Amino acid sequence: MTRMLYYPGCSLRNSYPEFEKSALETCTRLGIDLAEIPEWNCCGVNFSLSDNIMRHLGAVRTLISAQEMPDLSGDEKVVALCSMCYNVMKRVNLTLKEDAEALENVNLFIDDEVDYRANLEVIHFLQLLRDDIGFDHLSDCVTVPLKGLKIAPYYGCALIRPESIAIDAPENPSIMEEFIRSVGADPVDYPYKTECCGNYHTVMRKEIVELRSKVIVDSAKLAGADLVVSTCPLCTYNLRLGVRALEEKTPILFFSQILALSLGVNPHLSPEREKNVRELLEGMKSYAK
Numbered sequence: 001m002t003r004m005l006y007y008p009g010c011s012l013r014n015s016y017p018e019f020e021k022s023a024l025e026t027c028t029r030l031g032i033d034l035a036e037i038p039e040w041n042c043c044g045v046n047f048s049l050s051d052n053i054m055r056h057l058g059a060v061r062t063l064i065s066a067q068e069m070p071d072l073s074g075d076e077k078v079v080a081l082c083s084m085c086y087n088v089m090k091r092v093n094l095t096l097k098e099d100a101e102a103l104e105n106v107n108l109f110i111d112d113e114v115d116y117r118a119n120l121e122v123i124h125f126l127q128l129l130r131d132d133i134g135f136d137h138l139s140d141c142v143t144v145p146l147k148g149l150k151i152a153p154y155y156g157c158a159l160i161r162p163e164s165i166a167i168d169a170p171e172n173p174s175i176m177e178e179f180i181r182s183v184g185a186d187p188v189d190y191p192y193k194t195e196c197c198g199n200y201h202t203v204m205r206k207e208i209v210e211l212r213s214k215v216i217v218d219s220a221k222l223a224g225a226d227l228v229v230s231t232c233p234l235c236t237y238n239l240r241l242g243v244r245a246l247e248e249k250t251p252i253l254f255f256s257q258i259l260a261l262s263l264g265v266n267p268h269l270s271p272e273r274e275k276n277v278r279e280l281l282e283g284m285k286s287y288a289k
Helices: 010-014 017-030 053-067 083-098 100-109 125-133 135-141 175-182 206-222 233-245 255-263 271-281
Strands: 002-007 032-036 077-080 121-124 150-153 227-230 252-254
Touching (some): 002 053, 002 125, 010 017, 010 083, 010 233, 017 032, 017 135, 017 252, 017 255, 053 083, 053 100, 077 083, 077 125, 083 100, 083 233, 125 255, 135 175, 150 175, 175 255, 206 227, 206 233, 227 233, 227 255, 233 252, 252 255
Parallel strands (some): 002 032, 077 121
């Protein structure tokens, strides 16, 4: 059993429970023990562009809580599913590892907690699958290969920018394509897989997000995609705006739901997406009744 410390984050837990639930279903099948960090805080994504470490004390407190969990080996990894949470937590942790003065100042300021020792590593769930489980082993665990299903990976920004925290080559990443192949499906290459979806412009300038998301989804469809997979709750919300604007039915799913389908466990699809996905799967021999 592979044990990892687990950071859920707010959007995933509150707005997109299907993302988390499907991932946890797959962990049981793959022999991964995700130990949730107690009393975790919001990662502080609203201040994600600030380089002032004092704006990221919520993330630091979460890292301290993780550090103080019982039965640690001393070389623990904190796993995030949400790419935005990964991005913020990774950058904060990296700053504290590399800047001794910042670490000292934070520890002096947070005087009601033990000192953070900067002894943790923050990773994304896809890195866990690639580096700790291995995509070859993952393929061996697949019971329902998604053969014939054409899936477009959407990276967005947070997994690969800035370069210091990228989980793969920023200009031409391939980790999601490798993941898609490991579950038996066919990755679709298209030119907008790393373009920004518009991020938080969706709050005040929804037309910007609709325009950008339409271009991304339309590009994936023109390249032959049956569906698009994402690693980010906000990106997923924005891309679905693009689908509606195009009057399309292209499912936008979380990568964990695709993994769940291939492992034969509950993907926790919403009724609307359940119908669309099942229609896609009807012609696949592996899903034939």
